[in-house]
Amino acid sequence: MKTMIKVIIVDDHELFRLGIRTAIENRHPDLNIAGEAESGAALFALLNRVDADIVLLDIALPDISGIDVARRLKNERPALKILVISAENTIPVVQSMLNVDVEGFISKRRGGVDMFAEAIRSVMQGINYYGTDISEIIYSIYISKKKTAEVSSDFTKQEKRIIELCSVGLPGKLIADRLGISISTVNNHKNNIFRKLGINNTMEMVQYAIKNGIIDIE
Numbered sequence: 535m536k537t538m539i540k541v542i543i544v545d546d547h548e549l550f551r552l553g554i555r556t557a558i559e560n561r562h563p564d565l566n567i568a569g570e571a572e573s574g575a576a577l578f579a580l581l582n583r584v585d586a587d588i589v590l591l592d593i594a595l596p597d598i599s600g601i602d603v604a605r606r607l608k609n610e611r612p613a614l615k616i617l618v619i620s621a622e623n624t625i626p627v628v629q630s631m632l633n634v635d636v637e638g639f640i641s642k643r644r645g646g647v648d649m650f651a652e653a654i655r656s657v658m659q660g661i662n663y664y665g666t667d668i669s670e671i672i673y674s675i676y677i678s679k680k681k682t683a684e685v686s687s688d689f690t691k692q693e694k695r696i697i698e699l700c701s702v703g704l705p706g707k708l709i710a711d712r713l714g715i716s717i718s719t720v721n722n723h724k725n726n727i728f729r730k731l732g733i734n735n736t737m738e739m740v741q742y743a744i745k746n747g748i749i750d751i752e
Contacts, residue, residue: 539658540568540585544577544603545592545619550642554590557647565651574598574606581611588615588654591636593622601627604634615657619650628668638663688730696723701740 541558543551555567569584571577574595589607593600604616617638618631631639637657640649644665653663689697692713699709706724710717728734731742 537564538566539564539654540566540587541590541654542569542571542577542580542584542586542588543567543590544571544574544595544600545590546572546594546596548572550592554647554650558651561647562651565654572596574600574603577603578606581614586614588617588637588657590617590619590650590654593618593620593627593631601630601634604631604636608634617650617653617657617663623668639668640665641668689727690723693723693727696720697727697739697743700724700736701743 543554545551545554551570551572555570558565558567568586569580571580572595574597577589591600591604595603600618600620604618607614607616615638616634616636617640618636619640619642620627621642623641623643628639638653640653640663649665653665656663695713696709699712704712706717706720710720713720724736724739727739731739733739733742
């Protein structure tokens with residue numbers, strides 16, 4: 535006999551929760567809907583009363599971001615699995631959820647109940663599950679990071695320092711004074727950076743460096 539998997543649905547749309555519950559109860563007897571919550575606060579209150587193995591978590595909640603909910607769950611209930619089911623499938627959202635280390639992510643636009651059930655079983659077996667479109671986003675994130683690492687590693691220590699100083703608005707003369715080099719040497723370094731990045735000016739250099747994580751701006 536299969537072990538019953540206890541599921542909590544977290545979504546602020548009642549009809550969505552009802553549809554998932556009805557379909558799972560009718561077609562997937564090994565999955566048990568242990569509870570529903572329409573907000574982050576309702577979920578944490580529910581977890582004080584109900585045992586669960588996995589949470590189906592939407593991101594757009596009325597009180598707390600699903601990302602913050604996932605982060606708190608990982609801290610307070612690390613044994614509880616998280617399967618994100620959301621229509622917000624942008625690179626920043628997917629990246630944030632990957633950083634939280636959720637076990638799965640499925641698009642509401644692509645997924646159906648049978649896919650949700652398959653994903654739940656996969657996650658409970660210790661296998662992360664991502665829908666096709668989410669996997670494509672994850673791959674694009676990987677490629678972007680790979681390219682950034684390649685570009686960043688191609689800079690000399692002095693070039694990286696010049697990028698950092700440019701990013702806080704220092705003009706060439708002050709950069710030269712700060713580094714103890716001539717203004718012409720600063721300009722030579724900047725021209726080398728422009729060539730490596732395929733750009734033409736300091737503003738583009740700083741924007742590229744911030745966007746691709748070569749430097750961090752607080």
